[in-house]
Amino acid sequence: MKKIGVGLIGTGFMGKCHAMAYGAVGTVFGEVPVLERMALSDADPAVAAQKAKEFGFARAVADWRELIADPAVSLVSITTPNGLHREMAIAALSAGKHVWCEKPMALTLADAEAMAAAALAAPAQVTALGYAYLRNPALQHARQIIASGEIGEVFDFRGSVDEDYMADPNLPWSWRLKSSEAGLGTLGDLTCHLVSLTHELMGEIASLCAMTDVVHRERPLPGNLDGRGLVENDDVAHALVRFRSGARGVLASSRIAHGRNNGLRVEVHGSKGALWLDNERMNELNLYLADGPPARRGFRRILSGPQHPGYGVFCPAPGHGLGFNELKVAELAEILNAVAGRPNRAIGFAPGLRIERVIHAFAQSVREATWVRLAS
Ligand SMILES: NC(=O)c1ccc[n+]([C@@H]2O[C@H](COP(=O)([O-])OP(=O)(O)OC[C@H]3O[C@@H](n4cnc5c(N)ncnc54)[C@H](O)[C@@H]3O)[C@@H](O)[C@H]2O)c1
Numbered sequence: 001m002k003k004i005g006v007g008l009i010g011t012g013f014m015g016k017c018h019a020m021a022y023g024a025v026g027t028v029f030g031e032v033p034v035l036e037r038m039a040l041s042d043a044d045p046a047v048a049a050q051k052a053k054e055f056g057f058a059r060a061v062a063d064w065r066e067l068i069a070d071p072a073v074s075l076v077s078i079t080t081p082n083g084l085h086r087e088m089a090i091a092a093l094s095a096g097k098h099v100w101c102e103k104p105m106a107l108t109l110a111d112a113e114a115m116a117a118a119a120l121a122a123p124a125q126v127t128a129l130g131y132a133y134l135r136n137p138a139l140q141h142a143r144q145i146i147a148s149g150e151i152g153e154v155f156d157f158r159g160s161v162d163e164d165y166m167a168d169p170n171l172p173w174s175w176r177l178k179s180s181e182a183g184l185g186t187l188g189d190l191t192c193h194l195v196s197l198t199h200e201l202m203g204e205i206a207s208l209c210a211m212t213d214v215v216h217r218e219r220p221l222p223g224n225l226d227g228r229g230l231v232e233n234d235d236v237a238h239a240l241v242r243f244r245s246g247a248r249g250v251l252a253s254s255r256i257a258h259g260r261n262n263g264l265r266v267e268v269h270g271s272k273g274a275l276w277l278d279n280e281r282m283n284e285l286n287l288y289l290a291d292g293p294p295a296r297r298g299f300r301r302i303l304s305g306p307q308h309p310g311y312g313v314f315c316p317a318p319g320h321g322l323g324f325n326e327l328k329v330a331e332l333a334e335i336l337n338a339v340a341g342r343p344n345r346a347i348g349f350a351p352g353l354r355i356e357r358v359i360h361a362f363a364q365s366v367r368e369a370t371w372v373r374l375a376s
């Protein structure tokens with residue numbers, strides 16, 4: 001099988017996740033192309049040199065453009081802040097590379113559209129976005145249950161994503177809170193994950209009516225605790241949604257929800273049953289079937305195991321559990337399937353743009369104080 005040279009841009013939280021996935025994917029999935037970790041770059045050259053050693057990359061380069069120009073690199077990971085995604089992704093596609101870019105796609109909808117157009121103009125190259133929660137076996141089992149009709153006609157959806165990384169009002173101001181540098185707030189950071197799961201279980205959203213708020217409007221300036229910096233992007237975002245199927249739902253997101261660390265939760269109501277799952281207990285699916293004697297009814301808790309999609313390749317024993325980093329390995333396996341021309345479920349820039357349109361529709365709905373229809 002052909003070898004694939006890999007280049008990694010960024011070595012922070014997601015950079016390390018991508019590096020771990022490159023190291024593990026062959027061990028876990030076996031029949032994948034051999035990956036050669038060729039080059040890595042970071043804003044800080046000293047960090048890049050250190051991380052190249054730790055992550056097993058052949059060399060560190062000072063400028064990401066050098067990495068993209070390297071003929072030995074054919075797959076580029078982009079794990080830098082959102083504002084750099086557009087320039088890096090389009091440069092990589094123009095140089096003939098496959099691209100694995102973290103979410104959200106970009107700061108603005110226009111930037112995301114430009115990335116999707118560049119992907120469309122390079123049909124031989126694979127693009128993929130970092131929506132690894134879609135690879136959760138419990139979620140995929142939920143999708144199978146819904147598709148089989150077991151919970152009947154699906155008519156209602158509840159989705160929420162809550163974290164508390166900005167919950168303390170005294171956390172210092174940073175560029176992440178400035179629209180021109182970070183783009184959307186909770187919507188870009190968290191709601192896009194929720195929308196990816198929502199699309200997976202319910203199909204696309206046809207229209208929505210949103211409300212967003214900055215709750216903590218000022219934060220202390222770093223290094224000058226008497227100074228105050230304005231928070232420009234959303235702390236919380238809520239919406240009523242109508243699906244193309246005719247079903248309805250509610251989405252809620254917060255980055256200031258005390259006590260929630262990865263509270264990505266979805267609940268689906270059907271005419272014959274219901275199901276829900278929560279990423280803080282990501283190896284559990286809760287299923288209710290409206291059958292049997294009423295006295296015995298209730299939600300059953302199903303632990304993920306090898307009988308569920310995507311679990312057995314990691315672990316033969318049920319209930320032992322997969323984590324976030326395993327889902328990134330599974331995400332990479334889908335990308336390598338796409339590169340090899342095999343069936344795959346990688347989220348390319350085109351489906352990614354549909355997610356991006358939804359989070360920007362929240363912002364539009366708030367600006368215009370009205371329902372927003374999403375183009376099909
Ligand atoms: N899929 C997920 O679940 C998930 C989780 C967290 C973050 N993310 C996304 O991943 C991206 C990065 O987030 P993070 O938490 O890893 O951030 P981070 O701050 O931990 O890492 C960013 C890295 O990019 C590097 N960088 C910045 N400018 C650079 C440049 N010009 N050239 C090369 N490297 C540069 C930084 O030095 C750092 O190593 C964001 O888009 C974020 O939304 C996705």
